[in-house]
Every structure is written in structure tokens, then in C-alpha cells.
Amino acid sequence: DVKVTQSSRYLVKRTGEKVFLECVQDMDHENMFWYRQDPGLGLRLIYFSYDVKMKEKGDIPEGYSVSREKKERFSLILESASTNQTSMYLCASSTRTGRNQPQHFGDGTRLSIL
Amino acid sequence: DAKTTQPNSMESNEEEPVHLPCNHSTISGTDYIHWYRQLPSQGPEYVIHGLTSNVNNRMASLAIAEDRKSSTLILHRATLRDAAVYYCILRDALTSGTYKYIFGTGTRLKVLA
Numbered sequence: 001d002v003k004v005t006q007s008s009r010y011l012v013k014r015t016g017e018k019v020f021l022e023c024v025q026d027m028d029h030e031n032m033f034w035y036r037q038d039p040g041l042g043l044r045l046i047y048f049s050y051d052v053k054m055k056e057k058g059d060i061p062e063g064y065s066v067s068r069e070k071k072e073r074f075s076l077i078l079e080s081a082s083t084n085q086t087s088m089y090l091c092a093s094s095t096r097t098g099r100n101q102p103q104h105f106g107d108g109t110r111l112s113i114l
Numbered sequence: 115d116a117k118t119t120q121p122n123s124m125e126s127n128e129e130e131p132v133h134l135p136c137n138h139s140t141i142s143g144t145d146y147i148h149w150y151r152q153l154p155s156q157g158p159e160y161v162i163h164g165l166t167s168n169v170n171n172r173m174a175s176l177a178i179a180e181d182r183k184s185s186t187l188i189l190h191r192a193t194l195r196d197a198a199v200y201y202c203i204l205r206d207a208l209t210s211g212t213y214k215y216i217f218g219t220g221t222r223l224k225v226l227a
Contacts, residue, residue, distance in 0.1 A: 004157070031212050042201075043158070043217035050212050058214065090157050096212060100146050103215065105157030 003027075004106040006091050012112045019078040021109050023091030032074035033092040033103065034058075034066065043090065049074055050096065081113045118202045123222040126192045134187040134221050136202030141182050145205065148215065149176065149187050151198040158201060158217075161187065197225045 007022035025032065033048040035058075045058030049068040063085060067075040074093075078085055088110050092103040119137040126132040138147065146165050150158040162169055162176045164185070169176040175188040189196055199220040205213040 033214075035217075040219060042219045043215075045214050048208070048212070048214065050208075056208055092157070094212075100148075100163055102148075102160035102163075103158075105159065107155070107157050 004091055004093055004104050006089075006106040006109050008109050009107065010110050010112075012114060013078075013081050014114050015082060017078075017081050019081045019111070019113075021076040021078075021089055021091075021111070023074045023076070023093075023106060024072050025074075025093040025104070026072065027093065027095070027104070028071065029093035029104075030071070030096040031094045031103075032068065033094075034064075034074065034076045035090045035092065036060070037088040037090055037108070046076065083113050085111065086113045087111060117216065118204060118218050120200075120202055120218060120221045122219070123224065125224045125226060126189075127226050128194060129191050132189040132192045132196070132223065132225075134189075134200050134202075134223065135184065136186070137184045138202070138204055139183045141204060147176070147178060147182075147185050148203040148205070149174070150201045150203060150215075151196075152201070152220070153195075153198045161200070192223075192225045194225050194227060197223055199223070 004025045013019050034046045035043040037043045044060050047066040049055045065077045088108050090108045091106045094103045095101045146163050148163040149161040152158045164176045177186045199222050201220040203215045
């Protein structure tokens with residue numbers, strides 16, 4: 001089974017801090033994704049990466065950056081955390097081989113910015 | 115972005131079939147319809163996907179209307195473990211040749227014992 005592991009289930013940080021959310025997948029997937037999930041808004045794509053060192057903006061990239069130095073690891077960075085970035089963050093991965101390969105999600109990191 | 119419309123919530127009795135509807139009137143000819151579900155305190159998990167024909171797997175069945183403007187996810191015998199938010203999803207192509215999923219707010223399914 002594919003396993004996508006997010007480093008923390010819960011995280012509390014302060015306004016202005018630089019925050020790192022880590023995600024690791026164990027299936028050699030090319031694609032990795034970061035979403036945030038907010039009540040009434042569903043999941044929204046922040047950034048994704050289709051290969052090592054490659055990235056593409058999603059729908060809401062402002063205030064975020066990402067890093068993919070190794071194939072199995074995809075990091076989401078909040079450069080200067082703000083209270084409106086309090087949310088559930090979900091990482092996902094998928095293979096590029098074949099059509100319609102499903103995305104495999106981690107269990108999420110609930111981030112609170114005080 | 116391609117969009118889907120689902121009821122906010124539904125209820126079902128345990129051991130009974132559940133039909134979860136989805137409207138996707140703006141679907142393009144080559145768009146697949148994907149369904150995911152999200153159990154409490156977990157990330158979404160894949161359920162099923164299809165293009166035109168009805169599809170079955172061990173988790174569920176997917177019935178797609180002939181005009182493809184709507185679909186229905188069918189759970190044949192709901193159990194308490196099926197209580198979740200169910201998402202009907204279309205995809206948008208990204209410049210890299212991969213796809214992003216367009217998640218709506220989904221249908222919260224409550225299963226009554």
C-alpha cells in the first residue's frame with residue numbers, strides 16, 4: 001500500500017514565524033501535491049511538483065513556497081505565518097504512469113497560527 | 115474550472131443501499147469522473163472513477179448518465195464505517211501534462227445503526 005506521511009498531525013506556531021510542513025511518500029511517485037482544507041471551501045491546491053526540483057503554482061500559492069530536493073519528499077513553507085493560514089494541510093502523491101492514476105493522501109497537518 | 119454539485123448531506127440506514135448524486139453539467143468529452151471519500155480525521159481516499167460506462171469495484175459502483183452531465187455513486191450495503199464526506203471530482207489539466215483535482219464541498223453521509 002502507498003503510504004504518504006506528514007511529519008506532524010498538529011502544529012501551533014506564532015504569527016511571523018517561518019513554518020515547514022514535511023511530506024514523505026514511499027512509492028517512488030513523480031507527482032506530489034499540497035492542499036489546504038477549510039470548512040465550506042473544500043480542498044484547494046496550493047502547489048504541486050511533477051519531478052525533483054520542479055514545481056507549479058496551484059490555485060492559492062500566495063504566502064507559500066515549496067521545496068522538492070528528493071523525489072520522496074515535498075516540503076511546504078510558510079515564509080511568514082499569518083493567522084489566515086490556520087487550516088488543515090493535506091499532502092498527496094501520484095504516479096505519472098498511465099492515465100487516471102489516483103492521488104494518495106496523507107492524514108493531514110492541522111496548523112494553528114496564533 | 116470544471117465544477118460539480120452535490121447535496122450537502124444525506125442519511126442512510128445501515129445495511130441499506132445508498133445513492134449519492136453528483137451533477138457535472140460542464141463536463142468535457144474527455145473528462146473522467148472521480149470519487150473520493152474522507153473519513154473523520156483522515157485524508158481523502160480514492161473510491162472509483164469512470165468515463166462513460168458504469169463501473170464497479172470492491173468499494174462501490176458508479177453509474178454515469180448517458181449525457182454524462184450527472185453520475186451516482188452507489189454503496190450497495192452501507193455500514194457505519196462508510197460514514198464520511200464523499201467528493202465527486204473533475205480534473206483540470208496543468209501545464210506540466212499532469213492534472214489537478216477540483217474538489218467541491220462534498221456530501222456528508224451519515225449512516226444510522
